[in-house]
Amino acid sequence: MKITKLKLKGFRNFKDTIINVTKKTLIIGSNDIGKSNMLYAMRVLLDRGLSEWDVEPKDSDFYCYDDTNELNVIIKFEEVTEDCVVSKLPGKISDDGVLYLAYKAWKDTHEYKFYAGPSMSKLEEIQERYYRKVLHLKYISSNRDLHGYIRKEKKNLLKEAQGKRTKKEVEKDDKSLSDIEKNLTSVNDKIIGLSYVSKATEAINTELQELSFHHAGQEVVFDVGASNVSSFVENLHLASKVNTSNLAIGGDGRNNQIYLALWAAKNEIQDDNPLEVVFYCIEEPEAHLHPHQQRKLAEYLVNTLKGQVFITSHSPQIASEFSPNSIVRLLNKDKSTKAASGGCSKIIEDSIYEFGYRLNVIAAEAFFSHAVLLVEGPSEVLFYKVLARELAVDLDKLNISILMADGVGFETFVKVLHALEIDWVVRTDNDVFKIPKKIEYRLAGIQRALSIFKNNCATDTEVEKLITSSAKTLSGFSTSVPPKASIEAAGKFRSELKKYDIFVSDIDLENDLLNEGLESITLTHLGVDDKDEALKLMQKRKATFMFEFLKTNAKHLKTLKMSKLAEPLFACQKLIEG
C-alpha cells in the first residue's frame, strides 16, 4: 500500500493544500516553508510515538492568517491489500483498496477527532488510532542525538549478537570471560599498587579523619571501576578500523552514518514484514556529511528502505538521487504553503522525461532556488556571477541560481522549473542555424525563445499577432546573414518576449560585451587592436577567456549597469523583490 495524497486544511502553514506523493518522496523548500509540518501532519495519524497528549491541538497548530477554527489532516492510501491492514479496518477500505485517515481539531474547544473511511464522503469517526499496531510511521528528526542513540543501541547490538550464538560459541565465550576476569583482577590490583595512585588519596584520608570521628575506619581510594567483567565488556567503544589501527569515532558526519545504519538494522527495514506496514520519514539525512556521502546515503535510503519513504532535504546531492517526479517542492503562495504542481505529478513526470532519469547536481541546485537565471554555457555563468557582485545583486541572499542550459536544453529546463513553480529568467544567444539538407537558414535563437514562451507563459494577444504576421520570416532565408525583414521581425519578438523574462542577446555574449562599451578594455586585456581579432580569440576558448578577463577586469563591469546585458540579472532581482 502507499500514501498517494495529503490534504492539509487550516493546519499550520497550510490554508488548503493538496500534496501528491509517491513511493519515494523528496520534500524540498526553503526554511520555515513547512516541510516538517507536512511530515508532522502524517505523524499525527501514524506515528506511534505521538501520544494523545501530543496530538491535542495547540493554538499554533491552526492556520494563522484567517480566523481558522477547524483544522483537517487527511491522508489517502491506495493499493491497500496487506492482510494485516485489511483485517484491522473493516469497512474502512473500499473495494479497490482505497483508505482515508483523517484528523480534525477545533481551536475553540481544543477538541480533536480521528476518522477513517473508504472515501472522503464516507469518513467515520473512530475512537482512537488503533490501526497503528499494523500501520504506522517511523520518524527520524533532524536534531538527532547521535551519541545518545549510538550508546543505547551499542548495548542492544551486543545483546542481540549474544542471543544469536551457537551453543559452542557460548561455551567458548564463557571460558574466555572467566580468563578475562582473572586478568582484570590482577590488572586492577597492579593499578592500585602504582605508588602514585595509592599516595594520591593519602591527603584526603587524613583530612577526612580530622573532619569527623564518623569517618574512622573509612578511606577513599582510586579504583579502576570496571572490576566486574560484564560492565567492562559493555564499556566497549565503537571504533573504526583503518588497516587494523583504530580510528576514534567522533566526527558527527561519521556518527550520522552510523546512526542511520544502526537505525536501519534495528528496524529490519530491508525485510518484508507481513505483520505491519511501515512508512519512513527522515529529516535532512545529509546532516554533517560531505557531498559524496550525501549522495551515497540518499542512494542507500532510496534503494534499501522497503516501505514508502519521505525525506526532507536542502541538499542538491540528495535531490540528484531522486527522480524529479518524486520531488515535492513546497512554496509560499497567497500566504499559504502549497506544493508546486500539486506535488509529485504527471506534469512534472512528463517534463522530466526529457531530462533523462537523473539530474546532475548542478541542475538539482535549481530546485532549491527562488529564481533561476538560465544562460547558455559556462562563460555566461562566470560572467553573470561577477556582474551580479559588481552590481550589488546579492545572489545568495536572494536565493538566485545562475545555471547553464548546456546539455539539457533551455526548453526542457524551463519546463521543469515551470512545473516546480520556480521563477526563471532566460538569456539565450541569437543563433542563426542552417536548416539541414537545404541551403536555407533560420533565426534559431528567436525561435527557441518563442517556443519557451508558447509552452510556459500566458497567452498574449500582442505576441499572437506578431506570430501570425512575422513568424515565417524567422526562417527560410538563403544567406547566413538574415535579411532586413527577418532582423526587424527578430527585434520585435525580442522586445515582446523580454516582458516575459525571455532575453535574446543581440548576437552572443562575446559580441555583446564588445558592443556594450567594453571594447577598449577587452582589446587592452587581449593585447590586440582589432575587434575582429579580439572576437576570434574570445570565442576560441570562451570560458578560459572569461575567467582570465574577469580576474583582472571585474571592476569595469559596473559600467554595464544600464546595458542590455544586465537586464536579465535585474529581472531576476525583480522577480524576488517584487
Added chain:
Amino acid sequence: MVPTTQQQKIIDSPGCLVIIANPGSGKTFVLSEKIKLILPKLYHFQGIIAISYTNKASNELKQRCLKNGLAPQGSFFGTMDKFYLSEIVVPFAKQLFGIPKNEINVVKRQDLAEELRDELNWLDEDFDPEKLQKEHMGFLKKMFLQGQIVLESVALLALYVFDNSRACKNYLKARYAYLFIDEYQDCGKEQHALFLRIKNIGLVAIAVGDANQSIFKFSGKSSEFLIDLGKRKDEFELFPLDYNHRCHPSIINYSLLLLNDKAELLMADSIHVFEKKVTGNEVQIAQWLAVAIPQYKKGYKVNAANKIGILVRNSRTGKLINDNLSLPHKYFETTSLDEDFTIWSGIFRELLTIVFDSKLSKTEFVGKYIDPDTNRGRAISILKAIKQLEDDFGADDKNAVKILDQFEQLAKSLHPTGYNQKSIELLKEIISSSKLLDAYKPALDEEVQIMTLHKSKGLEFDVVFHLDMYEWILPKKEIENRQQFFTDITQDLNLHYVGITRAKKSSVLCYSTQRTNYKNEQKTGNSSEFLDIPVLQNKRLPSPF
C-alpha cells in the same frame, strides 16, 4: 480428557470438514481442541470465526479454547446474527448504501411501526434469497440509511453485502483463516449460502451438526443443508462423531456412504441394515410385516410396538399398508397443514403435537421461540395458555371457535410477525375433523407407526421398515420425450437418508416384485437406484426374516 480415535482424526484433519455428530459426542471438545491447535499458528492480526447457536454455547467454546492462556488473536466467537452484524453488515453496508443518518440500531420486526412491518411481510414467504426482488432490498436499504436493521433480515442483508462488496470479501479473507459453525442442522438458506461463499474465498470451513435434530423444521431452517454439505465430497471431508451410539454404527456408516463415498466411517462389529425383497405387491408386504415385525421386535429387544416405524415415500403406499396390516397400528395421515411451509403452520403443527403428547416438553418448545431467562413472565403465560389448550381439547363439549382463537393468540405471542390467514384456515379444517386431528395424536404403545418419510423427520424408532425402495418411486423418475430423468434427486436422497437414520437399532429397506402405481395399476417392482450404489453393497445384509 484424551480424545477418542475418532475425535483425534477430526482434530488432525487439516481441510474443510463436515462433522455429523450426536448430542453428547464431544462436539465442543473436538472443536476447541482443533481451535487450540490453530490459534498459535496465526499472525497476531488473524483469527478464526467460531459461530455457535447461542451466546451461552459460544462463551463455553471460547472459554475452553482460551483456558490455557491462549490469545484469541483477532478471533470472532459469537452467534450467527452477531457475526452478520459486526463483521459484514455494519461495516460494509455503509460502503454500498451510504452512512446511516442515525446510530445503527437492530430492531425486531414486531417492534416496528405497523406500516413498516407490513412492508416486510414478504420475509414470511418462501423466497429465494439469491433472487431477491429489487424493491425488497431497496426497502432494507432505506431502513439501513435511517439507522435501522431489522433482525429478521440480517442474514439476507449479510448475503447481499458479501456478494456486492469486494472490500468485505478482502476483509474476511485477510482477517480470518478458519470458519467454524456449530449446530449446522439449524442453518437457514442464507447461512448455508454464506458458509459456502466464505469457504470459496479461501477460508477453511468446518461445519458441525446433528442431522437428526433440527429444532426448526420450518422457516427455511433445516438439516437438509447439513446433508447437502455432506454430499460435497470434493470440497469437504465427511466425519461422523458418535460417542453415545444413538444409532448403531452400521446404520451411521450406511447413511454417510449414501451421501459421500469417501466418508470417514465408524467401527462397526456387525451390520444392522437389511434389504428385503417381497414376492407380490404392497398387500404381500403388509403380510410379511405382520410376520417379520414380531421377530425383529424380539431380535432387537424392542419393548413397545410404537417404537417400530413403517416409513413410506407416498401416502398411497401408506394407505395400502394401513388397510392390509393385521398388527395393531396407527397411520398418520399427511394433512394440508403438513404441506404448508409457512412459520405459523409450523407453529400450529408443533402445538398440535405437543398438546396431544404429554411426554413432550412444553418448556423446551417455548424455549425455541423466546428466552425464558429474560422473558420469564411471557414464557409462563404461554405455558399456561398451552395447558389451557390441552384442557379445552380434553373437554367433552369442545368449543372449536374458542380453540382456534387460542391457537391464534399463542402463535401471535410466539411469532408475532408470522401472521398468516391461510395457516389459520388449514388449522380450522383440522380442528373440525376428528379424523384429521388423529394425525397429531401419538400412537399407543401397542401400535406400530406408519407415516411418510417427510413426516418422520426429527422422530426416532428402534426399528424402521423403509418401504417404497422402488425404481421410479425413490428416487422419483419420470419420462419426457422418451428421456428418463429424476425429478428431484437431491430431495429424494435426503429423504432416504432421513428414513435410514430414524432407526436406532435396525433399518430394513423393503421393496416387492409388484407395485401399485397412481392409476392403481400393477407394475413390475424393480429395486431403487439407491440400492445399486456400489459402496453400499457390502454394508447391508438380506433380511434374516
